[in-house]
Amino acid sequence: MTAKIIDGKAFAAGLGDRIAETVTAFTEETGRTPGLAVVLVGTDPASEIYVRSKGRMARKLGMESFEHVLPETASQEELLALIAALNADDTVDGILVQLPLPRHLDSLAVVEAIDPAKDVDGLHPVNAGYLATGLPGLVSCTPLGCLMLLKSTLGDLSGLDAIVVGRSILVGKPMAQLLLAENCSVTVAHSRTRDLDYKVRQADIVVAAVGSAEMIRGDWIKPGATVIDVGTSRVIRDGEKRLVGDVEFAHASERARAITPVPGGVGPMTIMSLMHNTLLAAFRRSGRVAPQLW
Ligand code: NAP
Secondary structure: OOOOOOOHHHHHHHHHHHHHHHHHHHHHHHHOOOEEEEEEEEOHHHHHHHHHHHHHHHHHHOOOOEEEEEEEOOHHHHHHHHHHHHHOOOOEEEEEEEEOOOOOOOHHHHHOOOOHHHHHOOOHHHHHHHHHHOOOOOHHHHHEEEEHHHHHHHHOOOOOOOEEOOOOOOOOHHHHHHHHHHHOOEEOOOOOOOHHHHHHHHOOOOEEEEOOOOOOOHHHHHOOEEEEEOEEEEEEOOOOOEOOEEEHHHHHHHHHHHEEEOOOOHHHHHHHHHHHHHHHHHHHEEEEEEOOOO
């Protein structure tokens, strides 16, 4: 079997077109444009790139982008004051604080300070609670993007056995909750899991979110399974720098029914899910029902 390659870039582009159309309609109807505020503390080069690309994408889709950069030395109080101002600002529908924050800042307290209705990263405990209890909230962007790819590939996920490798608040845990809500039987694996290969071999759906290059061997993949590879690791192969996932792609794609590549799979979905969440927050905050875009 040769797996279908799940093209996250193409899916994200299509979703982006639908978001842009809906932004135009929302703006015409309400007289205001959905707005995303991104907060960066410090000058970490990777974070600067992420923040710039989020702002650029928001503008490309017709939304307002507000970028706030605080110095590396900013205090917790300064950051909380900025978040309070963004919470109170009616032109801001989504607030994202770029993580990780400098070590002297308390990330959890910062995330908790964001109005849950504007928490487009889906990291606030209230949104995690909504997800766990099946109530509508805002869902963490990367797992939401993974779910979109899974549903577009498989349709109904009901009754399938899924394994999520990784249990972070950002990816693994919300991914497991989303799959449970789709009526999958879900195993969550982590660094203390025993016999990981045995557990992966049982799964119809494998979501790998560890950050360990090709740790999931191709021959662990059940024939016909669908594989979503979230992990990214930079390695040197044949003298060249390469980005690889958590799954041994070449062998896994000989067994899987469908698989995401790294890069070009989950990555492009994360930013588009953020745009989706910002639009969703704008609809909800204006008392309107958002159209289903995926
Ligand atoms: P994280 O917070 O470091 O979590 C990693 C998880 O992997 C932890 O739960 C850890 O278990 C588990 N783990 C570590 N070693 C393991 C092993 N040998 N076997 C099984 N599980 C193991 O990372 P994250 O934020 O979830 O991100 C995971 C990966 O996804 C990273 O490579 C990150 O760069 C990537 N990522 C990509 C995107 C994208 O848009 N493409 C977005 C987000 C993240 P414990 O809990 O026991 O420590």
